[in-house]
Structure formats: C-alpha cells, structure tokens
Amino acid sequence: MNHEELLYAYAVTRDDGTPGAGDLETLTGVAGESVRPVRHLGLTTLVGQVPAAGFDEAALRASLEDVAWLEKAARAHQRVIDAVSAGGACVLPLRLATVYRDETGVRRMLADRHAQLGAALDRLDGCVEWGVKVHAVGSAGQAPAATGSSSGAGPPAPRAAMSGRDYLRSRAAARHADEEGARREDEAARGIHAALTALAEQTRIYPPRQGSLAGPSGRNVLNAAYLVRRESGGRFTSAAAGLAGLAPEDGVRLELTGPWAPYSFAGQATTGQPTAGEEIP
C-alpha cells in the first residue's frame, strides 16, 4: 500500500470467529471500500482501505463535525459490525475513526493489546447489548426546563382577579404536583432498571437525553444499556415488553433498542462501572 491510503479499523474478533472471505464479499465500509481481515496472534482486525485525503487526522476532525458525513460513517461502521456479529461471533467494536497507516500498525496493536482484547472477547462472548430508554409522558412530570414549552401544564398566569397570595399558592400547588409527578417517574425508572439489571450480566447508564434529544416525548428519565446473554434474550425482551405495558400507569414510556453488538461494554473493565468511556487498563 502506498502512503496515499490508510486502513480504517472496525472491529476485533477471534480468528475462529471471523467470517470467511465470502461473507465479507459484498460488505462495504465507511468509504464504500471492501472490508478484509488482518490476522495476528489468533486475533483478527477488520479493516478497509480508505483514501488518506479523507481520513487523515485533519480531514477526520473536519468530517466528524459534518452530521451528514458522520451519519454515513456511523451507519457504515455499524453495518460492518452487524455483518460480522450476525453469525454469532463475539465482536469488539472499535471506537469510530481508528485509523492505521498500514497492516504493520494493525498487527502491532493486536500484539500490544493482546491480553486485554482476549479478556474482553472472553467476557463478552455469547452476549449482546439491549438499550432501554424511559421517558416521562405524564403531564405533571413535563419538566419545563427539559421541554422548553411555554404552554401546557405550567401554573396559571396571574390574573387581575387573583390576589398575590392566591397566585403564590397556586404556583406552589403546581410545583408540588410537578415534583410529585417527577418523583413517581423516577421511581418507575428505578424499578424498571432494577428489574432489567436482574436479567443482565452488566449494565451501563448513559446520561439522560436533554432537551430536543429526548425526542418528541417528555423528560428522559433513564437511558441505559444492558449486556445480556444471547440465550436470555427472549426473557429480557419479554420482561421489557411487560414493563413497557405497565409503564403508562406510572406516567412513563419504555423504548427498547437492539440487539446491538456490545458497544457499551467492549471498552470497559469487568467492574461494570457505569461511567463513560474509559479504556481497558
């Protein structure tokens, strides 16, 4: 390979878990390129050859701020991960935008991180990730700060006929109702999280979505990922469906996504720390 091209790395698997060349044949990556394995010491990294002009550090930094580019890259990255894990192989997704100059660099990484990668593959083997988000839908719990809504469930505006004391009283009552609703929703989210945690090997809590990222529904009260054994998947999704059915009674709505490759757990040590993004020590 000449220096006009770089290798974009998608994922690490075990050699024996790697799909054959035929399975990769139709697969394309972030630059529409074909995807191939680089094998070393019993591990495989899936890479694609990409133009340096689009994927060197400066180009990447600029591209990653372009939502359209990022969406295309993220979906291509996911496509490769999904294709490789479809056969049941354990796949460690690499973080977006991990780039090497050549195969020597990829092999060096496999050698340097051999023990940690092997341990992560052992730990995650046979597991998938499910995502669960819980949103408040009850009118009382619509936190004004989160929705930015000026209409709706807020306290009534003071009218000429209302005394100052009545106004303050009605505001206090509305605030109390808000707090009561929010407390009930948090309680419901905790209950859902506890029930699902009991069926999971590990969990990870993401910060709740704020503002418009919470979506058209209300305040995001839980945004979590659960690592679940493949054979327990049915039990987990049935439990989630059951909880989703009961959720409206508590003023919340449950949304399930997955199964995902174990993105949220691949980079974590075995402690199950719910905090974000640390690398394997």
Next chain:
Amino acid sequence: MTGDGLLVQRRLSLVDLLDRLLAGGVVVAGDLTLRIADVDLIRINLHALISSIDDQVPSPWESWEPRESWVSREEAGA
C-alpha cells in the same frame, strides 16, 4: 408532520448509535487516532448540531451524576 416525525426518529436513532460508537467501543491506539478529548469535543458539537433541528439548543451533555440508588447495584454487584 409525518415527514418531520420520521426525520426526528432517524436523528434520534443516530444519536443512539453515536452514543455507542463515540462513548463505547474499544479504544485502541491507532496510528492516527483522535485523542479522547477530541472525540468528546466532537460529541458535544455533534449533539448541538443534531439538536439544532429544533429551535431550542440546550446543552445536552451537562455534567450529570448517576443516581446513587441506581448505580450501587452495579458497583456492588459486578
């Protein structure tokens, strides 16, 4: 309206994916890996960009502490 709804759904599923690709995944040293700080910056820019489809552009990644009662189980358990 339906079109807007689909766009929002699509954006939100992108946020789900990016949460995983930028905050998850194995971090290994590439020859040209962006530093974690850069990735975090990207995440902030990106969330601002995505949320700018609405009028309100809140800061989506304000410092946030997991509720103790939620995390104690994992910390104690695993």
